[in-house]
Amino acid sequence: MGFLQKYQKDFEEYDCLEQDFIDDELIWAQLKKKENPSRAEVRSVLDKAEKKVRLEPEEMAILIQNQDPETIKEMYALANRLKREIYGDRIVFFAPLYISNKCANNCKYCGFRHENHQIERRTLTLDEITEEVRIMIDEGQKRTVLVYGESPETSVDFICASVRQVYNTKRGKGEIRRANINCAPLSRAELQQLKEVGIGT
Ligand code: SF4
Structure with a gap:
């Protein structure tokens, strides 16, 4: 389902407003x-x-x-x-974890743009996410930003499942304490789902 179809209801609601918010x-x-x-x-x-x-x-x-x-x-x-x-003088580092580079959009600055035919496209499975997170934890990472392109493979249900997978991956006393996400625009109901799985921002 394309972006316009997916958010048709939200757009209709927005179009009914008397003026731009x-x-x-x-x-x-x-x-x-x-x-x-x-x-x-x-x-x-x-x-x-x-x-x-x-x-x-x-x-x-x-x-x-x-x-x-x-x-x-x-x-x-x-x-x-x-x-x-x-x-204070605190600097917080986030290690990015690229979950999927499949994207329907074509932002000129981005290597994931759909017109870029020079890259192999992948969406990690939940098992692969566990493997990646173990490596990150072994390197001492505690915070991550999960990156998704915009494609039917990275629905909000998949995003929620991948965030849970990250939080459920432990190595001794090591774990990822904060998973932020970088993904396609979401509806309010979808944002609520993400809040429930405990994303950072
Ligand atoms: S991943 Fe994001 S920035 Fe890159 S092409 Fe897709 S929408 Fe644009």
Whole structure:
């Protein structure tokens, strides 16, 4: 089943909306309204950001439109402080595991594009996934990103099965603790299925 057929119902729902869910005019109007904000306005948004409270679009517009060098420096300093507080100097590595390079799409930058006839196409079986994951664990990997092209072989049910396979593969005390995925666009119901098997992002 092709992409358009698969998501036909979702597209119909989307087409019935009176307007695009990204309202360009509203965004531009908010940006226009907040041209050259005062220092007091900028600092009030920074006070909120410092408390790690989500900013509203109008508040984002104030930061985007700020042209004042003094408060721009304060923005940088706060961003740096929050980044250090939340992430510290930690760097997280993910080892990619290519589950399938079969893809119906043709993105120019990608070796998986369907017009590329120079590669062998494979979708790993669940047993092959176990083998690959064992090798990754033996190398000390704890996090992975599972990569799938867009093809009928990599349905959401297969993706869920492969994520389970990854989590169920153990080597002594070693295991993959976090499996993220890189796959085709999914419907809300399909995303729910993935949440249930415990994907990272
Ligand atoms: S794998 Fe992703 S990036 Fe590559 S051709 Fe398919 S859709 Fe495009």
